[in-house]
Amino acid sequence: DLIAGTRGTIAVAATHSSAPLVASCIPRFLNPGGRDIRISLQSLPSAEVIERVLSHEVDFGVAYGPVLHAGIEAERLVERKVVCVLPPNHALSEQRSISVAHLVQTRVITYGTQTALGKIVQAELLKAGGDQNQLIEVNSTDLACMLVASGAGVGVIDPSPTSVRYDSLVKRPLANKILVQLFLVFARGRPLSRITR
Numbered sequence: 397d398l399i400a401g402t403r404g405t406i407a408v409a410a411t412h413s414s415a416p417l418v419a420s421c422i423p424r425f426l427n428p429g430g431r432d433i434r435i436s437l438q439s440l441p442s443a444e445v446i447e448r449v450l451s452h453e454v455d456f457g458v459a460y461g462p463v464l465h466a467g468i469e470a471e472r473l474v475e476r477k478v479v480c481v482l483p484p485n486h487a488l489s490e491q492r493s494i495s496v497a498h499l500v501q502t503r504v505i506t507y508g509t510q511t512a513l514g515k516i517v518q519a520e521l522l523k524a525g526g527d528q529n530q531l532i533e534v535n536s537t538d539l540a541c542m543l544v545a546s547g548a549g550v551g552v553i554d555p556s557p558t559s560v561r562y563d564s565l566v567k568r569p570l571a572n573k574i575l576v577q578l579f580l581v582f583a584r585g586r587p588l589s590r591i592t593r
Contacts, residue, residue: 404591407436409448410458412536413507414578415439417474417556418458433591441535442511449581455592460512461579470579478517478574481544481551482566488550495571496524503549505540508533516574517552541565 406425410418415437422435440448445457450467463470480494488494488502504521507514514533522528532549534540540551541562554576555567582588 403432404589405434405436406592407438407454408456408458409438409440409445409454411442411445411460411511412439413538413554413556414458414460416538417578439536446581449583452583452586455582455588457581459579459581461577462512463579463581467584469582469584471582473578473580475578476555476576478513478552478570478576479555480568480570481541481553481562482568483544483547484564484566486550486566489566489568491568493569493571494550496520496526499550499552500524500526503530503532504552505532505534505543505549506552507540508535511535513554513574513576520572520574521552538562 408418418437422437425433425435436454438448438454442459445459446463446465446468448454449457450465458473461470461472480488480499482489488498491498499521504526506517506521509515509518518528518531521531532543534543537553537556540553543549544551544565545562551565552570556576
């Protein structure tokens with residue numbers, strides 16, 4: 397069964413914001429054709445995802461990129477544009493798309509500068525004249541949506557799947573093209589099990 401790839405364990409580390417995307421894919425791998433697969437899914441900061449892959453604690457990771465490390469092989473999984481999320485009654489919800497300039501006078505909820513995406517978003521905001529003291533930093537998309545729903549500000553986030561409890565939030569494209577790239581990351585030179593492949 398192990399050789400045939402119908403039984404075994406897959407361990408995956410994913411960034412906090414990509415973990416819901418990974419979780420939404422897992423049901424497709426459970427019991428097709430009688431497979432008996434044990435899955436371990438860990439939600440971690442990007443740097444820790446890379447560390448777990450390098451130390452062989454997980455079979456692969458899902459992380460924001462580009463991923464530049466000699467010990468890592470990366471395969472682009474998906475590329476999307478950053479979006480804004482707002483409460484339905486927010487003044488900007490009337491806009492068809494929102495530019496960074498629109499956000500200068502409002503409190504923005506986005507990722508911290510310890511993440512590649514957070515660095516890009518915050519740099520764009522500051523370039524447009526935004527105030528760093530007006531930012532709320534988070535480490536997950538779900539947390540950003542929770543804050544937006546509570547009226548704390550406007551989220552500038554990865555449009556990955558979020559909890560259905562945030563369906564009432566308004567999503568608008570960000571006019572400034574900021575791309576989110578998610579990569580599958582593997583330890584270079586480490587052979588993959590059949591079940592992982």
